[in-house]
Amino acid sequence: MQPLENTRVIDLTRALAGPYCTMMLGDLGADVVKVERPGHGDESRGWGPPFVGAPYGPYPGESAYFIAANRNKRSITVDLKRPQGVEIIRRLTRQSDVLVENFRTGVLDGMGLGYGDLRALNPRLVYCSISGYGRSGPYAERPGYDFIVQAEGGMMGITGPEAGPPSRVGIPIVDITAGMFAATAILAALRARDLGGEGQLVDVSLLDTQVALLTNVASNYLVGGAAPQRYGNAHPNLAPYEAFRARDRWFALAAANERQWATLCAVIGRPDLQDDPRFARNSERVTNRPALLAALGEVFATRDANEWLSALQQAGLPCGPINTVADVFAHPQVGPRQMVLETQHPTAGPVRLAGFPYKLSATPAGVHRPPPLLGQHSEEVLVDLLGYSSQDVARLRAEGVI
Numbered sequence: 001m002q003p004l005e006n007t008r009v010i011d012l013t014r015a016l017a018g019p020y021c022t023m024m025l026g027d028l029g030a031d032v033v034k035v036e037r038p039g040h041g042d043e044s045r046g047w048g049p050p051f052v053g054a055p056y057g058p059y060p061g062e063s064a065y066f067i068a069a070n071r072n073k074r075s076i077t078v079d080l081k082r083p084q085g086v087e088i089i090r091r092l093t094r095q096s097d098v099l100v101e102n103f104r105t106g107v108l109d110g111m112g113l114g115y116g117d118l119r120a121l122n123p124r125l126v127y128c129s130i131s132g133y134g135r136s137g138p139y140a141e142r143p144g145y146d147f148i149v150q151a152e153g154g155m156m157g158i159t160g161p162e163a164g165p166p167s168r169v170g171i172p173i174v175d176i177t178a179g180m181f182a183a184t185a186i187l188a189a190l191r192a193r194d195l196g197g198e199g200q201l202v203d204v205s206l207l208d209t210q211v212a213l214l215t216n217v218a219s220n221y222l223v224g225g226a227a228p229q230r231y232g233n234a235h236p237n238l239a240p241y242e243a244f245r246a247r248d249r250w251f252a253l254a255a256a257n258e259r260q261w262a263t264l265c266a267v268i269g270r271p272d273l274q275d276d277p278r279f280a281r282n283s284e285r286v287t288n289r290p291a292l293l294a295a296l297g298e299v300f301a302t303r304d305a306n307e308w309l310s311a312l313q314q315a316g317l318p319c320g321p322i323n324t325v326a327d328v329f330a331h332p333q334v335g336p337r338q339m340v341l342e343t344q345h346p347t348a349g350p351v352r353l354a355g356f357p358y359k360l361s362a363t364p365a366g367v368h369r370p371p372p373l374l375g376q377h378s379e380e381v382l383v384d385l386l387g388y389s390s391q392d393v394a395r396l397r398a399e400g401v402i
Contacts, residue, residue: 002029003363007190010092010099011035011073012113014042016146016172017206018102018130019069020179025098025186026072027356027365033092033381034070034372038077038402041374042066053348056374067351067371069179071343074369074377077402084401086112091386093118093125097199098186102130105140115201126189126199130182134205144206146172153210158217161232178209239285239292240264243322246305254318258282267315268299343370378402 011022011034026032051061132144160167235241265274278288339355382388
């Protein structure tokens with residue numbers, strides 16, 4: 001058994017935030033039916049290279065980007081601009097628990113597939129809308145993109161070297177976390193439905209997600225009033241807590257309390273730093289960060305990173321190498337934690353995927369389906385779930401509805 005067995009999800013999303021959300025639900029056992037545009041599908045199918053598998057339509061194969069967020073789904077193709085296509089979604093709604101969409105606000109309402117329309121068909125439906133700026137407010141109808149929201153929502157303003165240009169995070173962090181927040185909210189709405197009998201509307205936006213991600217930085221501003229600055233790899237409230245250059249390469253070190261600071265001074269053979277009034281407490285170390293970094297940098301430059309890491313780890317101090325992605329997947333902890341999974345793709349053969357970040361002892365997540373080919377399950381879903389005949393499916397395909 002899996003936690004979301006017998007839960008059906010209609011996935012009207014593309015790109016990353018929505019697909020990541022629905023993949024999480026699929027990983028936990030939901031039957032996710034991904035609805036894509038005939039002939040093209042989710043635009044992330046074309047976001048490559050790299051590509052794997054056989055070419056189809058306009059694409060040289062399946063993009064690694066698409067594969068990353070679309071396991072455990074069935075794909076059907078439906079033209080939502082056609083009345084017959086809208087009818088397919090309405091019929092599917094009657095026997096589904098969740099619908100997730102990331103169209104621009106108002107678009108599905110104009111098709112007769114808005115929350116009010118589908119709630120009338122199925123009051124138990126949890127309808128999740130993921131958008132750039134939310135369903136209310138002056139920006140509600142604007143499209144949203146991870147990079148733009150990282151800029152507009154403050155992430156880039158606090159990321160990058162102190163004296164250098166602002167930087168985006170190296171992954172689409174807003175898209176991914178918006179998908180995670182959406183999945184969490186959907187689970188809460190399903191639980192509320194179990195208690196109260198009816199579904200509800202879940203409204204998640206990229207901008208709201210980004211503002212929520214500011215967490216401690218937001219609190220520093222809201223409580224203290226000072227505008228946060230960029231600190232590179234440093235922490236605005238703790239020191240030393242950043243990257244240091246050893247003789248051969250960089251490594252990361254965090255001494256987050258006074259006990260760890262005392263231990264660090266002992267390990268590096270500089271007890272005088274602990275006695276220095278400029279560094280006596282964390283608040284002084286933060287205030288006198290340039291002098292602190294200069295002193296520590298001089299010491300760390302005398303030995304290779306592995307030597308320092310060995311000594312620091314043996315003393316119980318939080319530290320680690322700054323790895324490449326290749327290093328990560330060779331990490332001795334990543335394999336035993338099953339953070340690389342393998343599934344058999346219909347045209348690409350064995351495909352490796354990043355694993356599940358959560359481990360449930362009684363109802364673990366699993367890979368039940370590889371990322372689907374475009375429209376791979378159209379006939380299966382229409383015939384087996386919705387009661388269309390094979391002749392109906394052939395006619396809809398000939399007419400370009402599916």
